Amino acid sequence: MSTLIKNAQILQAEQLTEQDILIDDGRIKAIGHDLNQAYGPADHVICAADRFVTPGLVDVHVHLRDPGLTAKETIETGTMAAAHGGFTTIGAMPNVDPVPDTPEKIALMMARNAEKAHVHVEQYASITKNRVGDELVDFDGVKQAGAFAVSNDGSGVQTAGTMYQAMLGVAKAGLTLAAHVEDDSLTYGGVMNAGPVADKLGLPGILGISESAQIARDVMLAEASGVHYHVCHVSTAESVRVIRDAKRAGINVTCEVSPHHLLLTDADITMDNPMLKMNPPLRSPKDRAALIAGLLDGTIDMIATDHAPHTDEQKTGSMQTAAFGITGLETAFATLYTAFVKTRILTLSQLIDLMSTNPAKLFGLKQAGRLAVGMPADLAIIDLKHDYEIKANQMFSKGHNSPFIGWHVSGNVLMTLVDGQVVYGKDQQA
Known part of the structure; x- marks a missing residue:
């Protein structure tokens, strides 16, 4: 037809x-x-x-929660949300139950995605078994089964030796390693950004260096291994600086920023509000300014929502007990267009590059991200x-x-x- x-x-x-x-x-x-x-x-x-x-939007960082966590989201509801937001290709993160950490599990995920999804779903495998610890997955095997990248999203790889060996294997397999960067020893049980706002509210804070210190470690390992190293949800000025320096040094590093870190800061948290609890947390106005500068100078390559649905019960009460994460697929384009294109901080073309063309190109998705004859x-x-x-x-x-x-x-x-x-x-x- x-x-x-x-x-x-x-x-x-x-x-x-x-x-x-x-x-x-x-x-x-x-x-x-x-x-x-x-x-x-x-x-x-x-x-x-x-x-x-526009060419359909591309989001390389989405949580579909399926299988195992379907009270929060399903393949059907999550991909319908993607379509509602203008996204036609998404990358499904592996923090589901069971974790897709073998070729057989990836094959099952691919089949389920193909059967139930309303949009194209690219599937992540985990970096390590069960998405935690130090035992690496079979990178060649999960690629052959259909995984387009690997990530332990939700958990930072804590051991440098594990990350280095993972990078060597991922590079050999020809995959992308998308890193959730978080040094657990520097988070101190925090629930929001460490700083004056957290102190005023009496809430424990997460240090920004928990993110930037792990990026600094990883870019050196990426240089040594030759892997395509992608940093998930960058949120601090120091992280932007480290990535900018790494790019100037010729290291194969890319990164994403989430809409909420571009639109909000910890100054918007005026009370103990679990709807504003996310990981990484909303940072300071100085950090937000650095993220916008990183978009404008090309340090930040793309925007990804980190769509993280939860049940109503899991996002009520105090930030100290509520789950981390917010949804994003259905609000990303409109909020960013309104805040950045209508105010002439970005052009419409730049926004489409950040939300479609660039993620497709940098993740090797040749059938996405362009409006052209034959596509x-x-x-x-x-x-x-x-x-x-x-x-x-x-x-x-x-x-x-x-x-x-x-x-x-x-x-x-x-x-x-x-x-x-x-x-x-x-x-x-x-």
């Missing part, structure tokens, strides 16, 4: 231009004007007048002009643990197509 998207606003040479997009057999067949004359009438027409059409028709149709309110009852994720509920934003995703098929749409005429 063919589909024609009429009068779409697409980015060409960093400018929005009106074009039609013809989709056939799940791929983009043509981009231009008067496509009906060249190719004949399409089976289905979507009117996208005054709507922005899969993975697209999002977005209303950039009208404000709307983020509401919990309009979310598809099981988790409503978001500090952005109630925000008024622009950048409403109206429709998402995966392989040319509408997987999310407020109506059939975007």
Whole structure:
């Protein structure tokens, strides 16, 4: 079946231009004007007048909680949330139960993802058995079974020797190692950023050096091993500095920042509020400024949500007992577009690079991140002009643990197509 998207606003040479997009057999067949004359009438027409059409967003850091933790999220609900947010490709982290730490478990995960997901799901294997400890997984085996990268997300690799041996094996297998960077000996049981705000609230703080010190260790190991070392959810000024210096030295390091660390700081925590508890925690305004500077100078390569749904019960009470993490798939584009593009800190083209083109390119996802003839028709149709309110009852994720509920934003995703098929749409005429 063919589909024609009429009068779409697409980015060409960093400018929005009106074009039609013809989709056939799940791929983009043509981009231009008067496509009906060249190719004949399409089976289905979507009117996208005054709507922005972008290559589907790519998020390399998502928690689907499935299997084992499905009270929080499932493959179906998490990937529907992704589609609602304009994401067409996501990377599923391995902190599920059982942990995908063998080729056989990865194969099962891949089959479940293919059966149940509404968008493309790339699957992480863990770095070590059961995602903790020092016993390494079979990197060649998990790659052959379908893993696109490895990570112990949720836990930092504590031993330098383990990380070095892992990097050697991951490099040999041709995978990416995505590191949750956290030195447990420097966290001191904290629940938010260490500093004046934590002191005022009487809450234990997490030192920023628990993150940056492990990055400093790892970039030297990455240089020695030759691995593609990717730093998850960078949050401190010192981390940005270490990564910037490593890149200048020619080390193969990339990194991501999460929307919440760009939008909020610990100054926004005015009371003991579990909705603002995440790991890494919200840092200081100085750290936020360094993250934005890192985006602008290319030190930070991409934005990834770290979508971390929890049940309502797990995000109530005190920050001292509530779970770490917030959701992000359904709010990321709109909040970032409103805060950074509308204020002209970033261009729309830069935001799409950070949320689609760059993650696809740097993680070797050749079938994602570009709107071009021959590419899969993975697209999002977005209303950039009208404000709307983020509401919990309009979310598809099981988790409503978001500090952005109630925000008024622009950048409403109206429709998402995966392989040319509408997987999310407020109506059939975007």
